[in-house]
Amino acid sequence: MISPRTPSGVLELLPPEQIAFQRMLDSIRSGYERFGFLPIETPVFERSDVLLTKTGGETERQVYFAQSTGALEKARSQDGAEETLPELALRFDLTVPLARYVAEHEHQLTFPFRRYQMQRVYRGERPQRGRFREFYQCDVDVIGKDELSVRHDAEAPAIINAIFADLAIGDFTIQINNRRLLRGFYEDLGIGDPQAQAAVLREVDKLDKRGADYLRTTLTGEGFGLGVDVVEQILAFVQTRSTGHDDALARLDEVSAGSAGSEELARGVAELREVLGLVRALGVPEDNYCLNFSIARGLDYYTGTVYETTLDEHPELGSICSGGRYDDLAGQYTKSRLPGVGISIGLSRLFWQLREAGLIEASAAESTVQVLVPQVDAELLDDQLALASQLRHGGINTEAVLDGGKLGKQLRYADRAGIRFVAILGQQEVADGTVTLKDLRRQDQFSVPRDEVVSALRVELAQPLV
Template sequence: MELLPRDQIAFQRMLDTIRHTFEQFGFLPVETPVMELSEVLLTKSGGDTERQVYFVQSTGALDNAAAGDGGRPEMALRFDLTVPLARYVAEHEHDLVFPFRRYQMQRVYRGERAQSGRYREFYQCDIDVIGKDSLSPRFDAEIPAVIAAVFERLAFGDFTIQFNHRKLLRGYFEGLGIDGEQQLAVLRELDKLDKRGEAAVRATLAGEGFSLAANVVDALMAFSQVRSTGHADALAKLEAFPVGTALFEEGRAELRGVLAALQALGVPESRYALNLSIARGLDYYTGIVYETFLDAHPQIGSICSGGRYDNLASHYTKSKLPGVGISIGLTRLFYQLQKAGLVSGADSSVDVLVALMDDAQLPEALALSQRLRAAGLNVETQLEPRKLAKQMQYADRAGIRFVAIRGEDEAARGVVAVKDMRRNEQFESAAETLPERILEELKITRELQA
């Protein structure tokens, strides 16, 4: 995705908001290389991502392949941030402090089919908590609290974090006589309910390949339609189920704990709901699973998803490293928000444009710019004189709020004239006090916006 500067500023501010929120909840930054060993990336199971990997070869490697030394390229571009995290934790296991709380905000690469809103290079913003040997289900409740804080601050409108539990799902399947590998196949099919619709999923489950009895399919559809409309209703919906298998009861108990912790964390009950159709198609999820939706824009789809997994790095270490985490696909989300009219180009990151009326005033313009920068303001200086109207037009199109003007008249009176482009107002100030005056104006605006 390529953006014009003011849209790029809006995107960057979203990144900054997400980063700041992650850090407020005690997550630590991690970055991993864009290239990983192919054998590392291709150990992940489930989903279609492995078929979308970009392999990487140097020109020297290509020469060797042509000479008969070929084979699968040694390196590939990361297609998500979870597999690199698994490798990272396994590699640095003895140097990390557990539970390890990490956030990672980097580009990933997938061979997506070119279509609207789908990019081959895009940003993901992830958080994960990784435990050593065990990880309390209490962390399962902290993750949606982070999601809620992020999207409250981004202010795209009302949203709902919907969640389910793989243990509840698989325990329910057990009670219906669905066992072993068939559980994962049914689970993947239920995960397609929103895309394929109930009739198509019902036909697949009853048809060849699954051959589930009609009463079993009916029970699965009824289970998948359970939704809650508030905190008490979520608890009531859980209590309404009869006693199930041991796995089902374990999932029910963990969901009760998540609901209690969300209430203690002060997350508004309008921001979360039980949705027993949420399954998440990837095989490595073993506990709670999350999907987040904008209430007024369901067509955008999930804006943040994730869940609990038992053993992050089983391919790379014998240690048991359970974890829970979520991911925000920010590039696709930004595109969808633009399309829905929920984000637009931001004001420039430049606070002040120092105008230049003629060449003789350049030394004073440069000195004024430096004085403003020393106060912490971002300043652009016009280095070639132009008509004032042209300079105003430039500032307006670039989204620069203040234009500082020191022509002959202002110089004679020992002041600087400032045009506030946002308010379409003008004021004057002594050069020595100008930084404080502009900073005060910016402070007032931020307080009004808050």
């Protein structure tokens, strides 16, 4: 006998949790569709030569390769075959598959191409609490051909706002920045060289962990040799957080006024100004977004607007939804220039974090099953099944008990399983042409005519439980 066990580093859920997880996936899907994005799915594996054109370092080392038994045996039996990569590799994100998809199907797509994609990705991480080797990413991107107006950058905060309001996991703040503004700011300070900028940004990123004094010492010290006043300007800059829409615009005015004339900075400010205006036009409450000049995201990838999202009550979770603007999605596959902007929600990790923080237990308690039809009397099984069919035809998720047993036990099962209603059909009900409905949540019970049971339950289910 083999011990049944999941591999390490995966998030496998019991049904109540799976239901809560599925509800979050559905909310995100519905949010993406609400904003007019179209679904795509790509295969779990890509050709290795296609997947691994651009990556390097950590990511490439974490890639999973897939080989069928036949391919494995062939590789093992042939001299030299071991030197070549296996033909297939599992996707490690949804961005490279998107690039491949758009480049491959370029002439069949309409641009701007608005797509969402919610699938699992794979990374050969060392097993570690909260680190997964398989996890869901829920991505949404809009891809232009040749150009894509900065206006599109305003949709991401509106999407984030709609989805996280719907998920109801607490207040959140969408933090917005712009890579051009960052670049321009450092140019103005005389740090124009991209590598020098990257080195400074890496140190600045440690501000939260190491504190301002560490930064002062490091940046004025050997290797950087920045002036004390320059470091103070950097510190003031990266600690900028706006406190409302007008304040955000005022912060941009300040940054412009303080500029030594960098065009990049001016362009970054102009982009942010346009984005903020449209974010407001899209109805995002001003409490839910702010400027945060410390946000940099991936140093190589993003080129304009960047976003991070944090839960106000749980900043320790880090960013729960991030993304930004990039200049060219698929330069490795096509000569067409494909600028884009997008965001990603890492749902497996978020779900795990929320569960750890005790924030999803309530939603996990309610089953997808809405009504249980117990077996009250074995002689009435046909009637009970007809009742179950009636409920199902009415669009109500219904479990019919087929094995029998005591009614009390069946009711306890419904209660423990998070099934809210029980529809009882015994001899008395059959004689009266009624059904007895028990509401286990409200601990209430009432009788309805048999032919009104669907409409009665629909009314009950439509009322929110307080």
